[in-house]
Amino acid sequence: MNPRTRLLLVDDDPNFRERLQRALVARGAEVVAVAFAREASGAARTGGFDGAIVDLRLPGESGLDLVAELHGLKPGLPIVVLTGFGSIATALEAVRLGARDYLTKPADPDRILSALRGEASFAASPAEAPPEIPSLDRVEWEHIQRVLTEAGGNISQAARLLGIDRRSLQRKLAKHPPPR
């Protein structure tokens, strides 16, 4: 990142927000972190930001609305949308509303930065991304990871969300270090 890049971070989850903020600061960025869309639009109006990172799941207003608003305020502003786990439809909508890229949590800070720089996720795969066929185990694992992140690491809650027993989740997590 350029010297003192100013980033706007919008995420209502304090843990995740602060963790990501630290990670970004450690990489040389100046980060203004807020929890609500209201604060975000206010901050965007005053501070000259070089990029914005917006969680799609915000209390009250949808992150998508915020994306549109930020894009309206400063059309050239690189916006990256984060979400616990996204759908293709919402990803496309986010991009149409002005987002530069769309990443799912847990997101690598470096990936976020490169996405902001315009080295979009797809750009990482130069030629094409031959859609591979993930095994059932792989899909299960990835979904568990997403939900676990979404639940903030709370195993009991994640198990409830997943519709399986807590014990089973624990066992899956214990066994499945890296399925592939």
Next chain:
Amino acid sequence: MNPRTRLLLVDDDPNFRERLQRALVARGAEVVAVAFAREASGAARTGGFDGAIVDLRLPGESGLDLVAELHGLKPGLPIVVLTGFGSIATALEAVRLGARDYLTKPADPDRILSALRGEASFAASPAEAPPEIPSLDRVEWEHIQRVLTEAGGNISQAARLLGIDRRSLQRKLAKHPPPR
């Protein structure tokens, strides 16, 4: 659709292609269906099309390249990308390369048409799409369906792709009529 809308359909799977072609024709469109990117670009050069439907998985060239090519030939052409099962990354890439929308098989012909018209998938969900948390069973079921479609209904092949036993797949299919 307008009277005699001319559509270009590119898909290498004969069954799927012909079925979709019939469905589109039944809805009043004129459909030129081809199997390969080579034929598609040739047809696009000569015929004046009102829209294109491109499968992402084409033999040889990637469907993404074809999207870029078609977009280059006729920038305003509405292109809808179809794929057995997509990722967010490839969806975004397709859109950036000029696609108007990105749908996953099995795709409803009506949705394809509305996507071509610009009533994008997200537009169908007026306000927003609050990303829900699918249960593990649900995710498993959906993935099985995608892979099964991808395999053309071939259970043995689908089981191999999924990395599970054919017998297990059969049992899953037998039990799981509509998980939720």
Next chain:
DNA sequence: TCGGGGTGCGACAATTCACCGCACCGCGTC
């Protein structure tokens, strides 16, 4: 100090899975 909720783990029965085999069928090929 007392819940309430989360976590880690043992035990056990019920379920499911992987793996085997068998029969049948459609389809090219010889």
Next chain:
DNA sequence: GACGCGGTGCGGTGAATTGTCGCACCCCGA
């Protein structure tokens, strides 16, 4: 027509996984 090949449906069996219950421990707010 006989043959091989690959797909499908299904039964059986032992191994693995899951659902459930219980217990101990911890943190935290009332």
